[in-house]
Amino acid sequence: MTQSSQLLRHRRSVMDQISAAAVAYNQDFTHKTILVGDSGVGKTSLLVQFDQGKFIPGSFSATVGIGFTIWDTAGQERFRSVTHAYYRDAQALLLLYDITSKSSFDNTRAWLTEIHEYAQNDVVIMLLGNKSDMASARVIRREEGEKLAREYGVIFLETSAKTGLNVDEAFMTVGKELVRRSVQLPVEHRFHLHDVMPPEKEPSVCCSFR
Numbered sequence: 001m002t003q004s005s006q007l008l009r010h011r012r013s014v015m016d017q018i019s020a021a022a023v024a025y026n027q028d029f030t031h032k033t034i035l036v037g038d039s040g041v042g043k044t045s046l047l048v049q050f051d052q053g054k055f056i057p058g059s060f061s062a063t064v065g066i067g068f069t070i071w072d073t074a075g076q077e078r079f080r081s082v083t084h085a086y087y088r089d090a091q092a093l094l095l096l097y098d099i100t101s102k103s104s105f106d107n108t109r110a111w112l113t114e115i116h117e118y119a120q121n122d123v124v125i126m127l128l129g130n131k132s133d134m135a136s137a138r139v140i141r142r143e144e145g146e147k148l149a150r151e152y153g154v155i156f157l158e159t160s161a162k163t164g165l166n167v168d169e170a171f172m173t174v175g176k177e178l179v180r181r182s183v184q185l186p187v188e189h190r191f192h193l194h195d196v197m198p199p200e201k202e203p204s205v206c207c208s209f210r
């Protein structure tokens with residue numbers, strides 16, 4: 001078992017709470033969230049920070065896909081065909097780039113094209129500019145991330161898997177949107193968001209979803 005799959009087995013995530021609450025009100029409500037983006041942008045680190053509240057320096061071995069609620073994928077090209085299969089039944093996607101890597105930012109367009117091709121039409125997408133703690137190495141300005149997010153109509157945040165900045169907010173925002181969509185159910189199956197989580201501050205940029 002990989003390190004990442006072990007941590008997923010033991011996670012006590014906010015998403016789990018949201019999911020559990022949703023299931024209590026609607027037996028059919030399930031969701032899958034996956035993290036995508038170029039190799040090295042910090043997908044696994046973000047997941048570790050969210051799950052364990054800590055940063056473990058150094059690269060993790062490339063992971064193809066693990067867990068059952070939040071899926072971490074490898075950014076390497078050789079795993080791409082496997083990733084395609086994951087898109088199909090994903091309800092939410094966290095697309096990461098590294099603010100110190102222009103190529104990872106440029107490649108987000110290719111990732112978005114792929115997502116549009118393979119994912120469900122109503123998938124929740126969040127664009128995350130990770131490694132925001134590395135101010136002196138920054139090559140992608142925050143405004144560039146915001147502009148791209150607006151262009152594609154997705155939510156945007158800058159995060160740091162190292163300091164934990166906006167990590168919970170990212171997963172919370174996705175969870176809230178999934179819950180919001182689930183309340184399109186008949187009245188008798190609805191539940192109230194306030195019952196499962198306290199009010200959170202809104203993300204810095206929040207665009208309409210597709």
Ligand SMILES: Nc1nc2c(ncn2[C@@H]2O[C@H](COP(=O)(O)OP(=O)(O)OP(=O)(O)O)[C@@H](O)[C@H]2O)c(=O)[nH]1
Nearest residue numbers: 039040041042043044045058060075131160161162
């Ligand atoms: N300073 C800083 N370093 C980070 C951050 N996130 C990840 N890293 C580092 O970036 C490197 C790559 O992180 P990973 O989490 O392995 O990246 P990944 O996207 O899962 O990579 P693949 O599995 O190859 O797709 C590691 O050395 C991490 O310690 C961050 O927010 N800040």
